[in-house]
Amino acid sequence: MNREGHSAAHRPRVGRTLAVDVPLGLAVGVLAIAASHFVPAGPGGPRWPPGEGLPNVEAADVALLAYPAIAAVAGGVMLRRLWPRGAFAVSALGAAAALAAGAGSPPLVVGLLLTTYALTAALPPRSWAPWTAFLVPVLAAVPFGDRPIGRPDAELAALLPIVALALVPLALGTLARARREGARREREEELRRSVYEERLRIAREVHDVVGHSLSVISMQAGVALHVLDKQPEQAQPSLEAIRQTSKDALEELRGTLAVFRAPESAPAGERAPLPGLDDVGDLVSAVDADGRSVDLTVEGEPATLPASVDNAAYRIIQEALTNIVRHTGGAGATVRIGYWTSEVAVEISDAGPARSDAAPAEGSGIAGMRERARAVGGRLRAGPRPEGGFTVRAEFPLNPPTVGA
Template identity: 55%
Template sequence: MSRRDRRLLRLLALDVPLGLAIAFLALGVAHAQFQTADSGPFPPAWHAGPGTPDQPPKFRTDAEPLPIAAYAAIWVVVAAVMVRRIRPRAAFVASVAAMTVFLLIGGFFGPVLLGPIVLTYTMASLYQPRAWAPWTAVALPMFLVGYLDRPYFGVYDLDLYLGLGVGAALFSVPAALGVIVRSRREAARHERDEELRRFAYEERLRIAREVHDVVGHSLSVINMQAGVALHVLHKRPDRIEPSLEAIRQTSKDALEELRGTLAVFRDPEGRSDRPREPLPGLDRLDDLVSGVASAGRTAEARTEGEPGPLPAAVDHAAYRIVQEALTNVVRHAGGAGAAVLVTYRPAEVVVEITDDGPARPGQVPAEGNGIAGMRERARAVGGSLTAGPRPGGGFAVRAELPRGER
């Protein structure tokens, strides 16, 4: 539904009944005032006298119909209320002008004043104070109508200032309520926008991690296999075919994973009928290890404890952590071998990846994007990760991830 349609719906659902209610009250009170009047079409309300228990006030039997101008003024106020969400400032000016005319022909402040009051609230709830506050100045003549026939327009009359104070109070309350409503609405909108921006950033970060892990690991294995093929090209031709086969399979798997990862951009709401591949988990651990071992590296995987089902996010995070750690071994540990140990505990699963590279005493390697990404993955599922050189040589990555949703 478009913004225009929503505005029309609010107009029909709330503003039209509100305007009709004000019309009903204003016309009813105006007729009651007129029927009990002594003289003139709109003298002060209930001016027929207080009456006595023996002789209550009598309604006039010779009363004339309300002037057309009175009807017109009331209906202009009603129409302004009905369109208050479409043109709030113009509606406010129109309602104040109609109210002034209503007072000039002898009316009084009654239910018809609800129109300008409601419109004051509407302006304050939709605009900044600087955009609506100056418009309230047009209401000043409305409060001076009753003093036009007094000397100096009632400047020396105390009741003039009392009336202005009451009028200011009548308009200040809806204005304050409107400012509060607008402030809360803007705060909620700002919070919603911040949430959307944060969600978009986290989603981009997740996609970047996925692409980094998939492409980084696959290219490292391909590079290693290509190096092996070049090394044995003339010495061991029989070793070339396995290396090329490993390169082909690794690149194929990487492309499939990459397509699945980037599919969210083509179909963000998952409306495609094409089934998506499940996220890789620890059930594919052997594939990671064999990919490293096929290039001549020593790699092994062991499992301790009682394996059991893991939450999909935890299972995928553990897989990516192992993948990234093995990629770092291939890139930075020379010809070192790697070992992966997965320990299943009652409340958590511990994944530890170590290599037997040379010791580097006194040298603390700087953490790159790989380790930072592994730590973010572990933290995202409620776990923790540590990484650093081992005292006896090599490097170790240890992740502790919860087995339940945390």
């Protein structure tokens, strides 16, 4: 995102933040001014009990001297989430100045604690710890009531609640930041997982399109080379098949990549429909071109399938035929498609030789087919047949479950 786009996205967040914090800062300021005018701190009118070393001034004079300090604390509350360091520093200095003027009050403490929470929620502990070093001394100077003077044990006992009060915003802010960082890491992990899955899906689509077409092209090129010297006129059909297969592969690959680049914004004319079971005949014809026998059988009444199921079934047949072309020489094959009440099944078998290993290692092709079937709620079985050859069978529900349901 460019700088202008970032600023435009940032403005609404700033507005929402100020809409909450500005009234809160005003409330803190109004309450602090009221406390400095109308809440006496000691008997007989003076704001401080005698003997504490602070000036004995009238309440009105104290309030007048403390106005800038109260404004600093209120301003810190207003800007605490936009400028956490500066807001805390300004509110701490304002609270200290109010104390020096004899106008310390609970509303100022609340404002200072709010800016402390914002500071610890925005920064890691190593960053906010030096800023909060004088928080306890400032709170200890606020006149919450009569305190014992000259009795160290009683003074220490009176200080413990103040320390606890200072720890509350520190702990809450640290916890809030930890939760926010945890949520951010989860979002990043989810994004990485989504990107990986999308790349895997693109790779699988490209593999299916290019792999099958290259296998057919290789097969046809072998036929053309075999007859080129002795019967050159028979090489022409193979060359035509190579030309048509490569053209179809390029068009399908271009359409596939266009969908992945911009599935929502691509013009409708550039989004060719994904191939489905209606296109299996073209696959069979391409493999049949060099004399390899491939029988296609359809059982049941063809039904309109969900696009995801239709494409997954087509890709599994495509990959299975590609494996047959690559690994079985000139063996024939059979493709069966069955439409039943609640599911559709596809089965691809070849007539290759019997295998000595009862459970051969599963390659990436079969693993990819199994992932395709599982992605739309289906299941896939693949393995050698006792009489020879290899069978791949996949079954899909007509109404696949919704992803994430």
